[in-house]
Amino acid sequence: xxxxxxxxxxxxxxxxxxxxxxxxxxxxxxxxxxxxxxxxxxxxxxxxxxxxxxxxxxxxxxxxxxxxxxxxxxxxxxxxxxxxxxxxxxxxxxxxxxxxxxxxxxxxxxxxxxxxxxxxxxxxxxxxxxxxxxxxxxxxxxxxxxxxxxxxxxxxxxxxxxx
Amino acid sequence: xxxxxxxxxxxxxxxxxxxxxxxxxxxxxxxxxxxxxxxxxxxxxxxxxxxxxxxxxxxxxxxxxxxxxxxxxxxxxxxxxxxxxxxxxxxxxxxxxxxxxxxxxxxxxxxxxxxxxxxxxxxxxxxxxxxxxxxxxxxxxxxxxxxxxxxxxxxxxxxxxxxxxxxxxxxxxxxxxxxxxxxxxxxxxxxxxxxxxxxxxxxxxxxxxxx
Numbered sequence: 001x002x003x004x005x006x007x008x009x010x011x012x013x014x015x016x017x018x019x020x021x022x023x024x025x026x027x028x029x030x031x032x033x034x035x036x037x038x039x040x041x042x043x044x045x046x047x048x049x050x051x052x053x054x055x056x057x058x059x060x061x062x063x064x065x066x067x068x069x070x071x072x073x074x075x076x077x078x079x080x081x082x083x084x085x086x087x088x089x090x091x092x093x094x095x096x097x098x099x100x101x102x103x104x105x106x107x108x109x110x111x112x113x114x115x116x117x118x119x120x121x122x123x124x125x126x127x128x129x130x131x132x133x134x135x136x137x138x139x140x141x142x143x144x145x146x147x148x149x150x151x152x153x154x155x156x157x158x159x160x161x162x163x
Numbered sequence: 164x165x166x167x168x169x170x171x172x173x174x175x176x177x178x179x180x181x182x183x184x185x186x187x188x189x190x191x192x193x194x195x196x197x198x199x200x201x202x203x204x205x206x207x208x209x210x211x212x213x214x215x216x217x218x219x220x221x222x223x224x225x226x227x228x229x230x231x232x233x234x235x236x237x238x239x240x241x242x243x244x245x246x247x248x249x250x251x252x253x254x255x256x257x258x259x260x261x262x263x264x265x266x267x268x269x270x271x272x273x274x275x276x277x278x279x280x281x282x283x284x285x286x287x288x289x290x291x292x293x294x295x296x297x298x299x300x301x302x303x304x305x306x307x308x309x310x311x312x313x314x315x316x317x318x319x320x321x322x323x324x325x326x327x328x329x330x331x332x333x334x335x336x337x338x339x340x341x342x343x344x345x346x347x348x349x350x351x352x353x354x355x356x357x358x359x360x361x362x363x364x365x366x367x368x369x370x371x372x373x374x
Contacts, residue, residue, distance in 0.1 A: 002193040037196040096168040122172025
């Protein structure tokens, strides 16, 4: 199984969503592909979903290399317990509209969890359940993350409109 | 101009594309991988470390398992020297005889505590020495017979006899198999070691000094 150009570009975009920087993203993608190919040589069984598997490798390497260097993001701490989850659903993001310029500006200020969520939801069209399954993350945690992301986007829009 | 967030995210991420050089490198990586299925597997650093650790652990286990054999082999090469040193020391001390007799029969009767019977050594008898008597002694902690002789020069010589156990003394030359006795000089004493009639025999005499 080899990945075509669109798939490689998609992985690159995923790596950018995690790293936030293009140079780091390419290194991450290259390392992940090396690991994938090495695993392919050693494996006898076929992988059911190679693209999801590749994203998992990218994510694992990112967590190993980058996140440890930069320290863990504090927003992961018990967010499911300590964050009130009022009126959110998977449709919370669907109804949101935003100016493209504003999104470009705010993108770098989002943390890697939020960027990853937007990549999986916005670019790959995953539902919340699919994202939860792929990230092995509780659904409640993802909904809390969406809630926080929505608030952040709305606040930025408000500030942008008033400026 | 506002647009749905999903569309905005798509637009934002789609502006990031691998350049031709980057794309080509990744494609080449995959092509090389698929065309070299038989290529030698290059393990990762972690895999190499794991393999190295496993090898080191296996080596340690192998050495531990083989240690008794190595130890006994090392000891086996040191045993003749150790016997020679012990015999030479006893020979120098010349402790009093416990039984005096010019013939072997009374001496045989005296040694009731040994698990072997002292014999007349064919090899030693060739020297034509005169038997004086005997006493108990030990070689490597095993009870032995110490027979004292006087040679033609008037010098004392000692012949030690003890039951031969290969596990205790290791391999030694057996003259009944045509092997040549081992000669070791220890503490200025010439010792000759051999196996004869299933007994370990060691003779000790002062080394001849040419004037």
